[in-house]
Amino acid sequence: MNDTSSVPDIVISRLPSYLQTLNQMAKEGWHTVSSKVLAERVGTTAAQIRKDLSFFGGFGKQGTGYSIYHLIEQLQKILNMDRVWSAIIVGAGDLGRALARYQGFAQRGIEIAMLFDIDPKIVGTQIGSVVVRHVDTMESEIQKNNFKISIITVPAAVAQIIANRLVEAGIQAILNYAPVTLIVPGSVQLQNIDPVLQLQRTLYYLSDD
Amino acid sequence: MNDTSSVPDIVISRLPSYLQTLNQMAKEGWHTVSSKVLAERVGTTAAQIRKDLSFFGGFGKQGTGYSIYHLIEQLQKILNMDRVWSAIIVGAGDLGRALARYQGFAQRGIEIAMLFDIDPKIVGTQIGSVVVRHVDTMESEIQKNNFKISIITVPAAVAQIIANRLVEAGIQAILNYAPVTLIVPGSVQLQNIDPVLQLQRTLYYLSDD
DNA sequence: ATTGATATGTGAAAAAAGTCAAAACCGCAT
DNA sequence: ATGCGGTTTTGACTTTTTTCACATATCAAT
Numbered sequence: 001m002n003d004t005s006s007v008p009d010i011v012i013s014r015l016p017s018y019l020q021t022l023n024q025m026a027k028e029g030w031h032t033v034s035s036k037v038l039a040e041r042v043g044t045t046a047a048q049i050r051k052d053l054s055f056f057g058g059f060g061k062q063g064t065g066y067s068i069y070h071l072i073e074q075l076q077k078i079l080n081m082d083r084v085w086s087a088i089i090v091g092a093g094d095l096g097r098a099l100a101r102y103q104g105f106a107q108r109g110i111e112i113a114m115l116f117d118i119d120p121k122i123v124g125t126q127i128g129s130v131v132v133r134h135v136d137t138m139e140s141e142i143q144k145n146n147f148k149i150s151i152i153t154v155p156a157a158v159a160q161i162i163a164n165r166l167v168e169a170g171i172q173a174i175l176n177y178a179p180v181t182l183i184v185p186g187s188v189q190l191q192n193i194d195p196v197l198q199l200q201r202t203l204y205y206l207s208d209d
Numbered sequence: 210m211n212d213t214s215s216v217p218d219i220v221i222s223r224l225p226s227y228l229q230t231l232n233q234m235a236k237e238g239w240h241t242v243s244s245k246v247l248a249e250r251v252g253t254t255a256a257q258i259r260k261d262l263s264f265f266g267g268f269g270k271q272g273t274g275y276s277i278y279h280l281i282e283q284l285q286k287i288l289n290m291d292r293v294w295s296a297i298i299v300g301a302g303d304l305g306r307a308l309a310r311y312q313g314f315a316q317r318g319i320e321i322a323m324l325f326d327i328d329p330k331i332v333g334t335q336i337g338s339v340v341v342r343h344v345d346t347m348e349s350e351i352q353k354n355n356f357k358i359s360i361i362t363v364p365a366a367v368a369q370i371i372a373n374r375l376v377e378a379g380i381q382a383i384l385n386y387a388p389v390t391l392i393v394p395g396s397v398q399l400q401n402i403d404p405v406l407q408l409q410r411t412l413y414y415l416s417d418d
Numbered sequence: 419a420t421t422g423a424t425a426t427g428t429g430a431a432a433a434a435a436g437t438c439a440a441a442a443c444c445g446c447a448t
Numbered sequence: 449a450t451g452c453g454g455t456t457t458t459g460a461c462t463t464t465t466t467t468c469a470c471a472t473a474t475c476a477a478t
Contacts, residue, residue, distance in 0.1 A: 008434075008435080010434090010435075011435095012410055012413045013410050015409075015410075015413075016405075016406040016409040016410055017390065017406060019409070020388065020389075020390065020403075020406065021390055024389070024390075034454085034455060034456090035455080035456075036455085041390065042390060043390060043392070045436080045437075046455095047436070047437055047438070048435090048436065048437085050455095050456065050457075050458095051435090051436075051437085051458095054456095054457070054458075058456070058457065059456095060455075060456050060457085061443085061444065061445095061455080061456075062442070062443040062444055062454085062455050062456040062457075063443065063444040063445060063446095063453080063454050063455050063456075064444065064445075064454085064455070064456085065454090065455065065456080066456090078413065079409050079410075079412050079413050080412040080413060080415060080417065081409060081412060085408075085412060085415075087408070094306075094307040094310050094311070095307050095311065097303075097307075098303040098304050098306075098307040099404070101303050102303070102304070104388055104403075104404075104405055105404075105405060108388075108405045108409075110405060110408060146418065148415055149408065149411075149415075151404070172414075172415055172416070173408070173411040173412070173414075173415060175404055175407060175408055175411075179229065179313050179317075180229070180233065181226065181229060181230050181233070181250060181251060181252065183250075183252070189411035189414050189415070191407040191408070191410065191411060193402060193404060193407065194229075194313075195308070195313075195314075195360070195384055195402060196225075196313055196314060196317045196319060197225040197226060197229065198225075198384060198400040198402065199294075199296070199319060199358065199382070199384055199400070200224075200225040200228070200288050200290060200317075201221060201222050201224075201225055201288075201400065202358075202382040202384075202398035202400060203288050203289040203290060203294065203382070204221045204224075204287065204288050204289060205221075205381075205382075205398050206289060206294075206357055206358075206381055206382060206398070207381070208289065209355065217464075217465075219464090219465075220465095243424080243425060243426090244425075244426075245425080254466085254467075255425090256466075256467055256468070256469095257465095257466070257467080259425090259426065259427065259428090260427090260428085260465090260466075260467090262426095262427090263426090263427060263428070267426075267427060268426095269425075269426050269427080270425085270426075270473080270474065271424085271425055271426040271427080271472065271473040271474055272423085272424055272425050272426075272472095272473060272474030272475060273424085273425070273426090273473095273474060273475075274424090274425065274426080275426090419478100420477100420478085421476100421477085421478080422475105422476095422477090422478105423474105423475090423476090423477105424473100424474085424475085424476105425472100425473085425474085426471105426472085426473075426474095427470105427471095427472085427473100428469100428470095428471095428472105429468105429469100429470095429471105430467105430468085430469095430470105431466105431467080431468075431469100432465100432466080432467070432468085433464100433465080433466070433467080434463100434464080434465070434466080435462100435463080435464070435465080436461100436462080436463070436464080437460105437461080437462070437463085438459105438460085438461075438462090439458100439459100439460095439461100440457105440458090440459095440460100441456105441457085441458085441459105442455105442456085442457075442458095443454105443455085443456075443457090444453105444454090444455085444456095445452105445453100445454095446451105446452090446453095447450100447451090447452085447453105448449100448450085448451085448452100
């Protein structure tokens with residue numbers, strides 16, 4: 001997952017949830033927070049938060065804690081979130097359309113720029129703020145607009161083919177909703193979202209009725 | 210996450226993806242597989258697969274590998290997947306409705322039994338194979354039917370309230386799509402799905418244009 | 419039967435991740 | 449100024465997880 005970077009991927013993976021909680025606290029009117037309080041809200045330990053942050057330098061003030069505003073700013077910079085990223089969605093089925101309408105992307109700096117599908121009945125229709133384009137134009141749009149991020153919501157059977165095309169066209173990060181294990185080059189960031197896999201993981205702990 | 214169990218949670222969390230790949234291979238006509246080949250398809254190492262499986266006993270045959278059919282059966286049993294589980298969805302917005310129509314649950318042993326919402330305009334309408342019920346009937350239905358699993362797709366502002374009600378009513382596993390950090394008792398399995406958090410995690414690795 | 423190629427299961431070593439606590443530091447009250 | 453309570457830093461320590469490598473087992477071919 002991580003390449004030559006010295007910061008472990010597992011640390012990076014926790015930062016977004018810190019950021020989410022910090023934003024929540026900022027909205028509630030907090031100005032400063034200790035690692036202990038933040039840990040309680042995030043659901044981790046104070047030591048872990050301090051250790052994670054220490055990879056990037058010391059952001060806190062001893063005896064006081066962390067300035068929430070300052071810490072948010074720093075985390076956004078670390079995560080390359082101090083800008084708006086454009087993403088495209090491939091597959092305008094139920095899920096693709098629901099994601100295209102989801103406000104949470106725009107609210108957190110991800111603009112859904114385009115939506116592609118292969119079905120002529122769907123191409124041309126308006127979903128949220130974008131018009132569905134034909135998937136044949138996908139590669140050229142990616143290159144023209146220099147898109148780096150794509151969300152895959154196509155049927156499992158064609159997900160790998162789409163992934164290959166996306167990678168070939170220059171996409172660097174893929175959020176895959178299709179229930180298959182995609183194979184992509186190591187240089188491409190792949191995140192899988194499969195609710196069934198996540199549920200299965202919990203079944204192990206459920207008492208058998 | 211794991212309590213007194215001797216099998217680490219991180220091991221459990223990998224089993225569903227093994228199972229997914231094994232099912233894929235079975236469909237492709239394979240009958241047997243080595244840890245090496247499976248590892249390549251899953252995207253891990255042979256040693257890790259063998260070590261993981263060894264927590265539950267020896268399923269393979271030396272010199273030959275694993276019988277795919279047998280291994281699928283064993284993993285399903287380990288994960289309590291050798292039965293159909295019922296789940297409910299709370300929140301019939303875009304996402305909740307898309308999930309209610311998603312065939313992937315039924316195909317993999319999760320039956321979406323009921324769908325709840327608070328909006329009188331939506332209550333009573335048919336989504337997929339279920340009719341939307343009023344959220345006020347949620348607790349009684351959970352208890353009457355002994356539901357253990359719930360998917361939360363309500364707005365962030367009310368997610369914690371819903372979670373509290375679900376836990377109180379006896380729900381043991383929650384799949385949370387709301388972009389907030391929920392607080393639940395340790396005895397309740399919580400899995401969060403937030404596409405934005407997963408994307409943010411990849412941004413760190415993207416080159417700045 | 420014997421050999422060679424292949425593959426598992428597992429204990430031990432290595433690496434990674436997480437925890438702890440002493441030292442340093444800040445701001446405030448006295 | 450000084451002392452004190454609270455909190456970060458930092459690095460040593462502990463625990464967990466992953467990797468390694470080898471003894472053992474199977475199968476097919478000779």
